[in-house]
Amino acid sequence: MIVVIDYKAGNLYNVGNALKYLKAEFTVSGDPAVVSQADRVILPGVGSARAAMESLTEQGLVEVLQGLRVPFLGICLGLQLLFEVSDEDNTPCLGLLPGTVRRFNSSQVKVPHIGWNQVSGVAGQGSKRSERTIAPAVPQPSSKLFEGIPAESFFYFLHSYFAPVESPFTLGKTDYGDWFGSVVARENFYGVQFHPERSGEIGLKMLQNFLEVQSS
Amino acid sequence: MLAKRIIPCLDVAGGRVVKGVHFVDLKDAGDPVELGGRYYREGADELVFLDITATVEERKTVVDWVKRVADSIFIPFTVGGGISTVAQVYDLLRAGADKVSINSAAVKNPELLGEASRAFGSQCIVLAVDAKWTGAGWKVFVSGGRIETARDALEWIRQGEELGVGEILLTSMDSDGTQEGYDLKLLGAVTASIRIPVIASGGAGSPEHLLEALRVGADAVLAASIFHYDRYSIAQVKDYLAENSIPVRRN
Numbered sequence: 001m002i003v004v005i006d007y008k009a010g011n012l013y014n015v016g017n018a019l020k021y022l023k024a025e026f027t028v029s030g031d032p033a034v035v036s037q038a039d040r041v042i043l044p045g046v047g048s049a050r051a052a053m054e055s056l057t058e059q060g061l062v063e064v065l066q067g068l069r070v071p072f073l074g075i076c077l078g079l080q081l082l083f084e085v086s087d088e089d090n091t092p093c094l095g096l097l098p099g100t101v102r103r104f105n106s107s108q109v110k111v112p113h114i115g116w117n118q119v120s121g122v123a124g125q126g127s128k129r130s131e132r133t134i135a136p137a138v139p140q141p142s143s144k145l146f147e148g149i150p151a152e153s154f155f156y157f158l159h160s161y162f163a164p165v166e167s168p169f170t171l172g173k174t175d176y177g178d179w180f181g182s183v184v185a186r187e188n189f190y191g192v193q194f195h196p197e198r199s200g201e202i203g204l205k206m207l208q209n210f211l212e213v214q215s216s
Numbered sequence: 217m218l219a220k221r222i223i224p225c226l227d228v229a230g231g232r233v234v235k236g237v238h239f240v241d242l243k244d245a246g247d248p249v250e251l252g253g254r255y256y257r258e259g260a261d262e263l264v265f266l267d268i269t270a271t272v273e274e275r276k277t278v279v280d281w282v283k284r285v286a287d288s289i290f291i292p293f294t295v296g297g298g299i300s301t302v303a304q305v306y307d308l309l310r311a312g313a314d315k316v317s318i319n320s321a322a323v324k325n326p327e328l329l330g331e332a333s334r335a336f337g338s339q340c341i342v343l344a345v346d347a348k349w350t351g352a353g354w355k356v357f358v359s360g361g362r363i364e365t366a367r368d369a370l371e372w373i374r375q376g377e378e379l380g381v382g383e384i385l386l387t388s389m390d391s392d393g394t395q396e397g398y399d400l401k402l403l404g405a406v407t408a409s410i411r412i413p414v415i416a417s418g419g420a421g422s423p424e425h426l427l428e429a430l431r432v433g434a435d436a437v438l439a440a441s442i443f444h445y446d447r448y449s450i451a452q453v454k455d456y457l458a459e460n461s462i463p464v465r466r467n
Contacts, residue, residue, distance in 0.1 A: 154465040
């Protein structure tokens with residue numbers, strides 16, 4: 001069973017709608033016993049990092065999530081929570097990926113980043129930091145999530161904080177004033193900064209791809 | 217690159233889509249789910265539904281049609297009209313709205329914007345402002361544009377930004393319904409004074425008007441009549457904008 005994590009913060013409805021459309025069976029739950037039995041987990045993006053981590057902690061979900069061996073997808077804030085810490089209220093997060101989530105600089109770009117933007121791949125996986133940031137974009141992240149999705153497709157973004165691009169676990173990047181990490185993966189943990197459930201047919205295709213990722 | 221957004225707007229009364237010309241003289245144009253779905257399939261980047269229902273009784277139907285819209289379209293949509301409490305915002309977000317726009321109630325109680333932004337995040341709170349030129353600056357109008365307030369529109373918008381809203385939906389009362397183009401002076405003044413995205417509204421009659429508004433600095437353009445009556449398709453408008461070097465989403 002797919003479990004969509006309920007952390008009492010609002011709009012889980014649309015992830016559920018997209019799963020229904022894809023005819024996937026799922027349940028919405030914040031119960032550690034249910035989550036630990038899941039064969040696939042989605043952590044949707046809602047609200048602030050601080051409120052989300054407090055809620056996950058209260059519900060006893062932090063260690064359950066950290067210990068998951070099944071395919072996991074973090075959406076928007078759900079991606080940000082994978083990192084060590086978020087600058088949003090200086091919040092310690094799940095620590096599954098190294099690095100810090102930062103806020104866009106409003107003297108450079110409008111904040112929040114709202115709208116449809118493109119995702120490119122990151123060249124030279126495993127190369128040094130400096131090479132990764134200056135390397136030219138490759139058309140598509142090398143991830144199962146992007147199979148069958150045309151290069152340079154647009155996805156819907158809605159966020160004020162962003163993940164680092166210079167990380168060995170960043171597979172996709174997006175340009176908003178500067179590059180930020182928009183697709184991350186480490187073993188069974190995947191994260192996307194955009195909202196696949198609000199990104200039209202292309203987003204639904206990406207969600208379907210996640211539903212087909214095999215357990216490692 | 218971040219695309220400029222094309223947003224069809226649907227005015228809803230009693231659960232049916234209507235479109236006002238200068239906010240009166242309504243014409244029935246159909247079912248919100250049907251029309252919303254059509255725009256979704258045609259390539260709209262986002263949808264805005266403004267509930268212009270007058271009575272409390274009829275407004276209870278909003279959550280129902282918002283749920284039905286959320287069931288069938290997979291692009292973001294905003295719901296506005298008559299929202300005056302944090303509880304109403306919660307109900308609409310819970311029903312599947314991605315964003316909620318607040319207008320008159322915020323003018324009476326600005327702190328509503330702060331409360332809603334803190335509770336649900338800036339990204340889902342839109343401040344809708346109806347502005348009209350009065351000879352000495354633009355004033356804020358409320359109650360569907362019927363009542364003038366003492367507030368200066370530019371100051372009010374800056375205050376909204378400080379209170380934490382994520383976006384401004386800016387309607388010019390002077391140009392709304394004219395189909396002669398957006399109020400570019402107002403739009404330019406607003407985009408120059410804030411650092412959050414602005415959706416231009418009021419006056420779109422042709423693709424050229426959308427282009428002008430985007431060149432003046434709008435992040436998104438709202439339009440109703442030009443789409444509702446099949447004068448232009450969304451694809452035609454996007455083709456035109458792309459030919460003029462405006463980044464638009466084509467997938």
